[in-house]
Amino acid sequence: MKEKNSKAVKWILIGISVIFFLLMLVLPLLEVIYRALWDGIASYQAALTAPNTLSALKVTLIATVIAVAVNTVFGIIASWLLTKFDFRGKNVLSTLIDIPFSISPVIAGLAYIMTFGRTGWAKPLIDGINDALGTDIALVFSVPAVVLATIFVTFPFISREIIPILYAQGRDEEEAAAMMGASGFTIFRKITFPHMKWGLLYGIILCAARAFGEFGAVYAVSKARGKTFTLPLEIDALYMAGSADSITQAFAVSSLLVGMALIMLILKNIVEYRGKRSDI
Amino acid sequence: MKQVQTKRKKSIIPGFGISMGVSVTMLSLIILIPLASVLAYSFRLSGQEFLELMTRPNVVRAFVTSIGCALAAAVINCIFGTILAWVLVRYEFPGKRLMDGMIELPFALPTAVAGITLTKMYSDTGFLGRAFEKIGIEIAYTKTGIVIAMVFIGIPFVVRAIQPVLEKLPASYEEAAVMLGASRFRIFWKVIFPEIAPALWTGFGLALARGIGEYGSVIYISGNSEKNGTQVVSYIIMQKLNSGNVDYEGAAAIALVLLIISFLMLFIINMIQHIASRRTNV
Amino acid sequence: MLTAACMVTVFAGCGDKKGDGTITFTNVSYDPTREFYEAYNKMFAEHYKEETGKEIELVQSHGGSGSQARSVIEGNDADVVTLALAHDITAIEEAGMIEEGWINEFDRNSSPYTSTIVFLVRSGNEKGINDWDDLIKDGVEIITPDPKSSGGACWNFLAAWQYAKQKFSGDETEMKNFVSDIYKNVLVMDSGARGATTTFVENGQGDVLIAWENEALLTLEEYPGEYELVTPSISILAEPSVAVVDENADKNGTQDIAKDYLEYLYTEDAQRLAGENFYRPSDEAVLKEFADTFDLSVNLCTIDDFGGWDQAYADFFADNAIFDEIYSK
Numbered sequence: 060m061k062e063k064n065s066k067a068v069k070w071i072l073i074g075i076s077v078i079f080f081l082l083m084l085v086l087p088l089l090e091v092i093y094r095a096l097w098d099g100i101a102s103y104q105a106a107l108t109a110p111n112t113l114s115a116l117k118v119t120l121i122a123t124v125i126a127v128a129v130n131t132v133f134g135i136i137a138s139w140l141l142t143k144f145d146f147r148g149k150n151v152l153s154t155l156i157d158i159p160f161s162i163s164p165v166i167a168g169l170a171y172i173m174t175f176g177r178t179g180w181a182k183p184l185i186d187g188i189n190d191a192l193g194t195d196i197a198l199v200f201s202v203p204a205v206v207l208a209t210i211f212v213t214f215p216f217i218s219r220e221i222i223p224i225l226y227a228q229g230r231d232e233e234e235a236a237a238m239m240g241a242s243g244f245t246i247f248r249k250i251t252f253p254h255m256k257w258g259l260l261y262g263i264i265l266c267a268a269r270a271f272g273e274f275g276a277v278y279a280v281s282k283a284r285g286k287t288f289t290l291p292l293e294i295d296a297l298y299m300a301g302s303a304d305s306i307t308q309a310f311a312v313s314s315l316l317v318g319m320a321l322i323m324l325i326l327k328n329i330v331e332y333r334g335k336r337s338d339i
Numbered sequence: 340m341k342q343v344q345t346k347r348k349k350s351i352i353p354g355f356g357i358s359m360g361v362s363v364t365m366l367s368l369i370i371l372i373p374l375a376s377v378l379a380y381s382f383r384l385s386g387q388e389f390l391e392l393m394t395r396p397n398v399v400r401a402f403v404t405s406i407g408c409a410l411a412a413a414v415i416n417c418i419f420g421t422i423l424a425w426v427l428v429r430y431e432f433p434g435k436r437l438m439d440g441m442i443e444l445p446f447a448l449p450t451a452v453a454g455i456t457l458t459k460m461y462s463d464t465g466f467l468g469r470a471f472e473k474i475g476i477e478i479a480y481t482k483t484g485i486v487i488a489m490v491f492i493g494i495p496f497v498v499r500a501i502q503p504v505l506e507k508l509p510a511s512y513e514e515a516a517v518m519l520g521a522s523r524f525r526i527f528w529k530v531i532f533p534e535i536a537p538a539l540w541t542g543f544g545l546a547l548a549r550g551i552g553e554y555g556s557v558i559y560i561s562g563n564s565e566k567n568g569t570q571v572v573s574y575i576i577m578q579k580l581n582s583g584n585v586d587y588e589g590a591a592a593i594a595l596v597l598l599i600i601s602f603l604m605l606f607i608i609n610m611i612q613h614i615a616s617r618r619t620n621v
Numbered sequence: 622m623l624t625a626a627c628m629v630t631v632f633a634g635c636g637d638k639k640g641d642g643t644i645t646f647t648n649v650s651y652d653p654t655r656e657f658y659e660a661y662n663k664m665f666a667e668h669y670k671e672e673t674g675k676e677i678e679l680v681q682s683h684g685g686s687g688s689q690a691r692s693v694i695e696g697n698d699a700d701v702v703t704l705a706l707a708h709d710i711t712a713i714e715e716a717g718m719i720e721e722g723w724i725n726e727f728d729r730n731s732s733p734y735t736s737t738i739v740f741l742v743r744s745g746n747e748k749g750i751n752d753w754d755d756l757i758k759d760g761v762e763i764i765t766p767d768p769k770s771s772g773g774a775c776w777n778f779l780a781a782w783q784y785a786k787q788k789f790s791g792d793e794t795e796m797k798n799f800v801s802d803i804y805k806n807v808l809v810m811d812s813g814a815r816g817a818t819t820t821f822v823e824n825g826q827g828d829v830l831i832a833w834e835n836e837a838l839l840t841l842e843e844y845p846g847e848y849e850l851v852t853p854s855i856s857i858l859a860e861p862s863v864a865v866v867d868e869n870a871d872k873n874g875t876q877d878i879a880k881d882y883l884e885y886l887y888t889e890d891a892q893r894l895a896g897e898n899f900y901r902p903s904d905e906a907v908l909k910e911f912a913d914t915f916d917l918s919v920n921l922c923t924i925d926d927f928g929g930w931d932q933a934y935a936d937f938f939a940d941n942a943i944f945d946e947i948y949s950k
Binding site: 065068069072073075076077079080083084085086087088090091094129133136137139140143144145146150151152153154155156157158159160162163164165166167169170171173174175179180181207210211214230233234237238242243246247265268269271272273274275290291292294295298309310313316317319320321323324325327328 | 350351352353354355358359361362363365366369370371372373374376377379380419422423425426427430432434436438439440441442443444445446447448449450451452453455456457459460465467490491494523545548549551552553554555572573576577580587590591594597598601602605606609610613
């Protein structure tokens with residue numbers, strides 16, 4: 060009796076999950092593919108090789124690579140700080156790091172414009188640096204602006220993945236090594252890094268996925284199509300271009316991002332699997 | 340800082356100074372200083388102007404919409420997220436690995452893509468929209484649409500928060516309870532729920548915080564109609580910035596309130612995690 | 622350190638100056654001009670090459686008119702702006718980036734092309750929408766963008782207001798009630814004109830779209846047989862303005878190109894191109910060539926009837942002005 064009952068519950072729960080999963084996650088994906096191929100393969104290819112799309116792809120990749128690099132460095136250092144030492148204000152610091160995680164991306168864009176824009180207070184500072192170095196760097200409405208906005212929204216992604224792992228691992232090994240006179244770098248390389256390896260990779264993948272998909276923050280600081288647009292902005296531009304053709308093109312470019320997202324998910328699963336195995 | 344250091348047992352692991360320095364510098368340059376500019380702008384409003392702005396009907400309504408829809412979405416996510424996590428941890432069935440792998444799709448999928456796709460699907464010209472229209476339910480351009488977009492972006496937070504906890508929870512717990520004759524509902528309520536509660540709160544908080552500030556995926560599917568209450572807070576901020584008379588102070592002030600809400604929520608989440616981790620470690 | 626170094630390299634590599642002498646030139650415009658400027662830029666690039674023998678790379682930026690003006694003030698490096706209303710360009714002038722008197726720098730109040738406000742309805746016009754009156758009927762669902770963030774939406778509002786003014790011979794209470802009733806029927810209020818068109822056309826919302834004439838005509842061409850254009854008895858002559866952004870043009874050394882770029886808009890070829898893209902050419906002779914496309918008999922008021930844009934904006938669209946009043950009723 061109990062056995063039967065439990066089976067029924069099992070399949071009901073699985074059923075609910077599958078329906079929810081299909082409706083919320085799989086259907087949107089199919090919709091993108093379906094709309095992308097609306098006008099056939101030829102126009103699909105044309106949409107993907109349009110100069111604006113290629114330029115957007117380039118900007119997206121630049122922003123993603125730099126954001127991942129910066130956030131990896133930060134993530135490793137911050138997680139070392141937060142898990143290996145005790146100090147006052149630790150909770151506040153860890154909360155501050157997490158801010159971009161839940162902040163409205165609109166605010167992120169706004170923050171950069173208010174700081175580095177033509178009317179921002181840091182503008183004279185940047186002009187001064189540009190004059191001194193003879194460069195022409197603009198931190199708003201430019202590729203560097205896109206990069207900065209991307210770094211902002213993905214800032215905590217890597218530290219958040221490593222911190223729990225390092226917490227769980229504790230400090231004993233490091234303390235022992237330090238007592239034996241190992242240098243900080245050696246301790247990190249020989250003891251800490253092997254522990255965080257998989258978590259770090261996992262964080263990098265999530266960070267990259269979020270970075271190439273960012274819309275709101277980048278939207279605020281990037282205005283020139285074909286120059287500083289990223290793929291999500293290009294999709295918005297195509298969607299807004301009004302004709303049925305361009306909407307199909309918008310979905311074609313979307314399918315590119317969906318493809319990149321799926322690759323990230325597959326990588327993530329491989330990393331997770333390997334990570335779990337190496338735990339044993 | 341130094342005082343505390345000497346009072347407590349000084350860590351012998353090297354690198355405190357440099358890691359503290361680098362972390363705080365990067366955090367300041369990339370996050371805190373730009374955010375401080377938002378703060379500075381909003382402080383240009385006098386207290387009275389601030390109050391007047393915050394009590395304006397469209398602003399109040401937008402906050403009600405954003406928080407209300409995000410709450411509804413977070414609750415839905417907690418229910419389905421718990422079921423999904425449970426199914427993924429406890430049962431074996433074909434396609435499970437695929438499902439597990441795809442949970443993070445909303446993280447990876449750009450919000451703009453999610454936005455236009457959901458709008459297409461649920462508007463009258465999309466097939467789900469047409470189906471729902473037949474039974475008299477309009478989804479796109481209504482609050483329901485906003486909630487659906489927020490459910491979409493929030494679901495991974497809940498599932499991924501609960502999953503590890505359930506994995507650690509030995510099945511022998513429930514078996515013991517079954518043997519003692521507890522009903523299924525009682526088992527869940529008395530044995531499992533307390534264990535996953537902190538994680539559930541974390542997931543709930545993250546999904547809620549994400550939903551309240553969400554822009555990209557919500558903006559296409561919401562009707563942006565003040566009357567129908569489909570303007571979200573992010574939209575009001577954009578509206579203030581896009582209007583013919585740019586209102587930086589107003590935008591910054593609303594952004595600040597949003598920021599404080601996010602910060603508080605994250606702080607509470609961190610506290611919960613802190614307490615929970617202490618409890619399990621003891 | 623390594624990241625810092627790598628960031629600096631990338632940032633430095635992103636400067637606008639290219640080695641081969643190609644000049645980059647940016648036109649910051651509003652939403653519905655995408656197609657027109659895409660075609661115009663090709664035309665101008667050829668003209669420029671003929672004149673100077675040099676290549677020019679033209680960069681376009683589109684968005685809601687107000688937000689585009691703001692982006693220029695905040696540092697979007699526009700050499701010229703071609704926006705939906707003079708008020709947005711005045712905002713840039715007030716920021717000290719455009720010299721005073723810009724409106725007289727080019728012909729016809731610096732408006733090389735004009736447009737007006739019309740209704741777009743679904744084929745068959747089942748709800749019988751023929752004039753502003755019909756918009757207040759029960760069950761009519763209207764799509765129009767948000768005047769708070771869209772220049773086009775401001776024109777829509779003012780056209781309705783002008784109709785009410787004539788209908789109620791200037792009785793302000795009646796006028797407010799009338800326009801308020803129109804906005805009660807608004808189903809979706811997008812942030813920009815383009816978004817509103819997409820909502821109406823692609824996502825099938827509403828019975829009538831209050832739109833730019835050029836948007837409406839473009840939709841008719843894109844979707845033959847699916848929509849009808851209705852010209853109301855009274856509308857407004859929308860004069861999108863153009864100007865050189867002096868501060869940027871001086872810095873970039875593009876002052877001459879900028880003038881040439883905007884003056885060239887008034888040549889016959891460019892005027893014809895505007896007409897083909899459904900903007901009313903400001904050149905009377907060219908406009909007559911398009912008599913089939915445009916309803917030239919509409920009763921059009923102009924922004925001067927409202928005391929100019931700055932006055933109109935203060936009266937109607939500023940916080941707590943008439944729009945807020947009627948919309949929150």
